[in-house]
Amino acid sequence: MQLRLNLAGEQTENNEAEAKVADARKRQADAQEANAEPLEEAWGRIMRSKSYANNQAKMDAVKQAMFSGELGREDGAKGKFSAAEALRLYKYLAEQKREERLRDMAESVPDNYWLVTDEASLTELTHILDDEKEIVFDVETTGVNVWRDRIVGHVITAIQADIHAYIPTKHKTDHPQLDNEYVVKTLKPYYENPSLGKLAHNAKYDIHMLDRDGVDLRGLTWDTQEAMRMLNENEPSFALKPLVTKYLDIQSEKYDELFGKNTGFDEVDDLQVALAYAAKDGDVTRKLRDFQREHLARFPDILEYYTSVEVPLIHTVAQMEMTGFDIDLEYAKEYGAEIKAEIDRLYAELIDELGDINLNSPAQLKPALEAATGETLESTDAKKVLKPLKKKHSVIAKLLDYKDNFKLYSTYINALPELVDERTGKLYTNFNQNGAKTGRFSSGGSGVNLQNQPKKARKLFTAPKGYVILGGDWSQQEYRCLAYFSQDPKLVENYEKGHDLYASIASEVFEKPIEECGDGTTYRSQAKVIMLAVAYGGGPNMLKDAIGIDKKEAQKFLDNFFERFPVVKQWVEENQKYVKKHGYVWMDRNQRKRRLPDAKDRSANGHYSAVFTQSTNARVQGSAAIQTKVTMNELQSLCDRKTAEGNGEWRLYCVVHDEALVLVPETITRQDVKEFEDVMVNTYIFGNIPNATDLEFYRRWGVGISIEEWFNDKKTTVN
DNA sequence: ATTGAGAGCCAC
DNA sequence: AAACGTGGCTCTCAAT
Numbered sequence: 001m002q003l004r005l006n007l008a009g010e011q012t013e014n015n016e017a018e019a020k021v022a023d024a025r026k027r028q029a030d031a032q033e034a035n036a037e038p039l040e041e042a043w044g045r046i047m048r049s050k051s052y053a054n055n056q057a058k059m060d061a062v063k064q065a066m067f068s069g070e071l072g073r074e075d076g077a078k079g080k081f082s083a084a085e086a087l088r089l090y091k092y093l094a095e096q097k098r099e100e101r102l103r104d105m106a107e108s109v110p111d112n113y114w115l116v117t118d119e120a121s122l123t124e125l126t127h128i129l130d131d132e133k134e135i136v137f138d139v140e141t142t143g144v145n146v147w148r149d150r151i152v153g154h155v156i157t158a159i160q161a162d163i164h165a166y167i168p169t170k171h172k173t174d175h176p177q178l179d180n181e182y183v184v185k186t187l188k189p190y191y192e193n194p195s196l197g198k199l200a201h202n203a204k205y206d207i208h209m210l211d212r213d214g215v216d217l218r219g220l221t222w223d224t225q226e227a228m229r230m231l232n233e234n235e236p237s238f239a240l241k242p243l244v245t246k247y248l249d250i251q252s253e254k255y256d257e258l259f260g261k262n263t264g265f266d267e268v269d270d271l272q273v274a275l276a277y278a279a280k281d282g283d284v285t286r287k288l289r290d291f292q293r294e295h296l297a298r299f300p301d302i303l304e305y306y307t308s309v310e311v312p313l314i315h316t317v318a319q320m321e322m323t324g325f326d327i328d329l330e331y332a333k334e335y336g337a338e339i340k341a342e343i344d345r346l347y348a349e350l351i352d353e354l355g356d357i358n359l360n361s362p363a364q365l366k367p368a369l370e371a372a373t374g375e376t377l378e379s380t381d382a383k384k385v386l387k388p389l390k391k392k393h394s395v396i397a398k399l400l401d402y403k404d405n406f407k408l409y410s411t412y413i414n415a416l417p418e419l420v421d422e423r424t425g426k427l428y429t430n431f432n433q434n435g436a437k438t439g440r441f442s443s444g445g446s447g448v449n450l451q452n453q454p455k456k457a458r459k460l461f462t463a464p465k466g467y468v469i470l471g472g473d474w475s476q477q478e479y480r481c482l483a484y485f486s487q488d489p490k491l492v493e494n495y496e497k498g499h500d501l502y503a504s505i506a507s508e509v510f511e512k513p514i515e516e517c518g519d520g521t522t523y524r525s526q527a528k529v530i531m532l533a534v535a536y537g538g539g540p541n542m543l544k545d546a547i548g549i550d551k552k553e554a555q556k557f558l559d560n561f562f563e564r565f566p567v568v569k570q571w572v573e574e575n576q577k578y579v580k581k582h583g584y585v586w587m588d589r590n591q592r593k594r595r596l597p598d599a600k601d602r603s604a605n606g607h608y609s610a611v612f613t614q615s616t617n618a619r620v621q622g623s624a625a626i627q628t629k630v631t632m633n634e635l636q637s638l639c640d641r642k643t644a645e646g647n648g649e650w651r652l653y654c655v656v657h658d659e660a661l662v663l664v665p666e667t668i669t670r671q672d673v674k675e676f677e678d679v680m681v682n683t684y685i686f687g688n689i690p691n692a693t694d695l696e697f698y699r700r701w702g703v704g705i706s707i708e709e710w711f712n713d714k715k716t717t718v719n
Numbered sequence: 720a721t722t723g724a725g726a727g728c729c730a731c
Numbered sequence: 732a733a734a735c736g737t738g739g740c741t742c743t744c745a746a747t
Contacts, residue, residue: 451730453729454730477731478731
């Protein structure tokens with residue numbers, strides 16, 4: 001869509017507006033004459049309609065415009081004014097407002113917003129940059145997909161000089177503009193200069209886009225989006241405009257509302273409009289940073305953590321995302337066909353038994369299943385409801401089998417190959433370094449979440465030729481964190497002596513000698529779940545579902561645990577007390593908070609609330625996430641160092657909470673593995689609790705090869 | 720056709 | 732005495 005703008009008629013604008021009003025009045029009069037219903041009456045009728053209630057804000061805008069005479073009825077409108085017509089008029093009104101707004105923007109560009117479209121101006125800008133310590137940068141693009149879209153212009157704010165420049169390079173316009181290659185070449189030394197500080201909002205996006213143009217951005221000092229996640233993880237939106245409106249009281253329209261949802265910025269043909277919009281982002285990003293820095297200064301530990309861990313992590317994560325994933329398409333095809341055949345077979349058999357229903361519809365499935373089994377089902381939840389009935393009814397066993405296969409096929413095996421990028425042949429995902437409110441990563445955005453790939457799907461992820469994946473899994477990361485926080489002597493001793501934690505817990509909780517609680521015993525696996533329940537703040541309901549026992553027994557296990565580990569119990573209670581009093585809890589070394597304001601309110605009426613379990617869980621989960629993040633930055637340094645040694649490229653590959661993977665040349669040595677392990681184990685330690693990590697090689701992710709096995713096989717192949 | 724809520728289920 | 736953490740994707744189903 002091209003934007004229709006007429007900026008030539010500045011002087012005639014008033015006349016135009018007057019003419020518009022006159023025209024509207026005339027049409028309104030014509031229409032009223034046609035059906036003789038006064039506007040007041042028509043609106044009185046519409047306001048009683050359901051449509052009005054559903055679209056009140058829009059309707060009110062139309063109503064106001066009609067009563068003020070700005071807006072009349074539709075062209076050629078006949079008969080009674082209807083709610084449907086009012087809604088159509090809203091669209092017309094919104095479009096008018098939009099065009100008016102764009103005109104205003106173009107006409108009221110501040111003097112310190114520079115449109116740079118010739119070499120002399122760009123040179124002048126670079127001279128200003130030579131004197132700057134810190135700049136804001138932002139790239140405008142054809143869209144929001146970093147793997148597909150391209151840069152169409154650069155925003156640079158020179159903070160000291162208070163100059164906000166927009167350098168368009170690929171706008172579809174008759175206006176002259178500089179060539180992108182020339183601009184990139186000119187700005188590259190500034191973008192890549194680590195001692196010229198850079199601010200941005202969602203810098204990872206711009207880092208990716210610049211990388212596409214061969215620029216390795218360095219010197220990032222502040223990201224206003226990530227900073228906001230430090231200041232308030234409960235913020236409803238982390239987009240620049242809502243934040244600026246909320247905290248700086250600077251109004252700004254959303255991109256979609258100004259330019260349309262699927263409009264690339266290159267389609268903005270009026271460069272004054274482009275300047276007004278783009279340069280403002282640079283301007284407000286700097287203001288937002290100043291605001292955030294002032295507030296974070298009150299929490300020096302958070303500020304220190306933010307600048308030393310979160311900010312460098314942005315570059316680390318961008319590097320990791322750029323690595324991408326090789327997907328074994330052949331294998332996916334074969335394996336997919338196999339699963340599909342199994343799904344079809346099971347489907348046919350199930351339809352025979354249950355009738356012609358949609359097995360994926362819980363609403364249809366529940367009654368059909370009840371009829372076939374004679375059971376009364378609470379839901380069709382596989383884990384909770386169906387699994388316990390699996391042995392009793394073969395149809396349920398079959399259905400569970402079907403569900404497993406269907407999920408595996410539709411979400412993973414069949415879906416992954418579809419998501420491979422045609423340009424590079426790799427699969428990409430987005431990692432959000434503060435996607436979870438606890439500070440954990442989330443992943444997804446392009447249809448693939450790398451953090452919930454089942455083992456069977458991980459087999460599709462292969463190392464490229466000449467490379468192998470090296471993975472490290474922190475052993476019991478969150479429980480070590482729990483031991484550290486609580487300082488429970490039994491837990492601490494367990495980790496200091498390197499004993500089997502689950503066996504120790506089983507022995508305590510079930511009062512059995514440790515010999516009966518070793519690997520593979522039910523006691524041990526149940527102890528594992530109990531520990532999980534404790535760390536996640538789970539109660540008896542969660543535990544009973546997890547191990548398939550009744551609630552009473554689950555409660556007994558929990559009681560036993562807390563009786564045997566009273567220090568853990570005390571620590572959990574302290575967290576609850578703390579959150580009740582303050583409305584938040586701290587992560588490890590006060591690096592960040594988890595704000596749970598409901599805890600303060602709820603305490604007034606004495607009800608137990610989810611925030612109490614969250615208060616313990618957030619501390620454990622959030623502190624573990626800090627360990628992962630600090631270590632990731634070190635792993636990135638290790639990769640850079642190893643790559644610089646010249647024996648092939650090392651790259652960060654993926655992170656899944658307590659698991660970090662790197663892609664390394666298959667010529668990797670035992671000494672290299674030792675260095676990787678050192679980084680995993682020694683970068684971030686929870687006080688007196690040592691870390692441990694399980695290392696494995698993968699040709700296919702999920703099919704582990706032990707370190708010994710790898711090097712022994714190597715020897716035989718080399719010889 | 721597109722959108723949003725809810726159910727369900729994958730991971731740690 | 733109670734009580735169950737953090738995400739994202741696919742599917743259905745109903746509403747535009």
